Amino acid sequence: MNVTVRAEELGDDLRRLREAAGLSLERAGELIDASATKMSRLENGLREGSTEDVAALLAIYGCVGPLRTELLKLAHEVDRRGWWQRTKPTFDERVRTLLNLERKADLIVNYECANVPGLLQLPDYTRALMIECEMVPTDEVEQRMATRMRSHSVLDQPKPLRLLALIDEWVLRRLIGSSAIMAAQLDKLAESAERSNINIRVIPNRGAHAGLNGAFWLLKRDSGHKVVYLENLTSSLFLEEPDEIETYETAIRHLARRALPAEESVRKITELARRWETGELA
Known part of the structure; x- marks a missing residue:
């Protein structure tokens, strides 16, 4: 069952x-x-x-x-199957379901077009992201950041999950916080890509692609159980119907085909990190 x-x-x-x-x-x-x-x-x-x-x-x-x-x-x-979750009043309550799914997943595919994938964010980047978006109450920033950081432990479990991060190149070029924060964050991405359970692929800035409708997560277990997670400002959506899952798996295949190979992605990330560091991209 x-x-x-x-x-x-x-x-x-x-x-x-x-x-x-x-x-x-x-x-x-x-x-x-x-x-x-x-x-x-x-x-x-x-x-x-x-x-x-x-x-x-x-x-x-x-x-x-x-x-x-x-x-x-x-x-x-x-x-x-499927759940439009709209009745969770606090941030911790809204993300708890996602965090539980992340802990049970064997593979997560996360496509991002606006910011660095949450599981790979540095604290300074996360803090700047929350402050600059002007949608997070000031007195909630540190608590939300702590919740985000706790979720990173899924990458360090005795049997760590596998993460495929598909990142639009514009994410690497968007100034969040400061040039120093961006350089450190991109160095973190390059360092993370050296881990055997993390695969980071950059989608270059060339034309339209299957991810232009927004970010998404596919959480999969070795048992075959799959969930797609989407979020907006006020609610979360969990998709479980097979035809919906297949649509996102098709998008993932298209995005992976368009993305730079893993080694070339790391070179691109490292190159942009140095350009942030020298102020060229500021």
Whole structure:
């Protein structure tokens, strides 16, 4: 049975609530007359258990108010693929689903046309990006930056995920922060490209291509589970329908064909880093 983003979100939240309540998997199961195996499957997004089971667990965990309402809605909708996530009020809540998917992914393909891929950003670049866009409240910048930086750990796990970063060349030429920040950020990209699990490809500034409609992430597991993630200023969109996934996989093939080879991409990044460093691109 294939998992869905909704089912995994529900399972992750139930696990978090159980641990906060100080209950073991076995004890929580006993309280609703369920085996530890059933509880494990529920928390791993395998859609085990009924809405009534979820309601009983929420009562045991002391979960009330809007969160209870949200989780019961998820329990009703766990079989639905695709999720336009619009009800998360804070930044941490909005990105939590993505961070959970990143931790479980074996491969991420991230195409970016406006800024450096988040998993490869330096703190100074991320901070400047948030400040200069003028859409992030000043008192939230450091917290958001810390959340972004924590996500980088997925590249350093015992079994690190593989990252294919497809970057429009304009990203490397857009001044964010200062020339010094840009030089350091591009040096970081070149250094990251030396890692065996990171492949960075630059799409040169020559004509239109399949990524002009905007950035996207494809998160894939070795099991075959795939999700495409899109974001805007107020909501997140998770695509799971096979035909939608195929459209983005086709775009990835087109972008990879247009991109410079890996070694040539690194040379381009290094060349532009030196031009930022000397002030030529300022």
